[in-house]
Amino acid sequence: MAVGLSGFAFGVTSAGSGLTLPQTCALSLLVFTGASQFALVGALAAGGSPFTAAAGAFFLGVRNAFYGLRLSQSLALPRFLRPFAAQWVIDETAAVSLAQPTRRAGRIGFAVTGLSLYVLWNLTTLLGALGADAIGDTRAWGLDAAGPAVFLALLAPMVRSGTERAVAGLAVLLGLGLLPVLPAGVPVLAAALAAPLVLWARGRRERAKEEGR
Helix, strand or coil, rough: HHHHHHHHHHHHHHHHCCCCCCHHHHHHCCCCHHHHHHHHHHHHHHCCCCCHHHHHHHHCCCCHHHCCCCCHHHHHCCCHHHHHCCCCHHHHHHHHHCCCCCCCHHHHHHHHHHHHHHHHHHHHHHHHHHCCCHHHCCHHHHHHHHHHHHHHHHHHHHCCCCCHHHHHHHHHHHHHHHHCCCCHHHHHHHCCHHHHHHHHHHHHHHHHHHHHC
């Protein structure tokens, strides 16, 4: 249900941002990672350049590469299947597959989750794009916020340590603080600097403690 609603919201938001029906459907068919898709159309709708919009979407999608590294070990798929399986490496398929007790169950979980979500996401994207004219302004309905809301809901339970909270807080400050002064899409890229800055500060603090001893 959550994926279906998000797919519908993406279809509406993408069409409302000026993308054509084929362009909207192509994004879901080829990209298939919700947060990146919302970031791309959101930046374009705000007047950002295609380059910054695509860069922001790319960095949000990088997490799937890390899922892929882990899944390649747990699933151990034949080489000829890996390029096809890579298309389905997303948050949900990684979570379901890695939660299984055996390799066979992990493969089944990955295949069933990937196929069902891929079909559902693309179907609801099409329905959303077709229904965009009837719905009207997506901002009035709040559908443009559906993607970020889902992404935050997935991320929040994973932020546990003090370092992770510091990175999240600094990223929010950078993103929101730079919105008025940078072109659309660039604040998202700048927010990625939060992680190295926090790790650098933590390293300095730890070295200072060791020297103080």
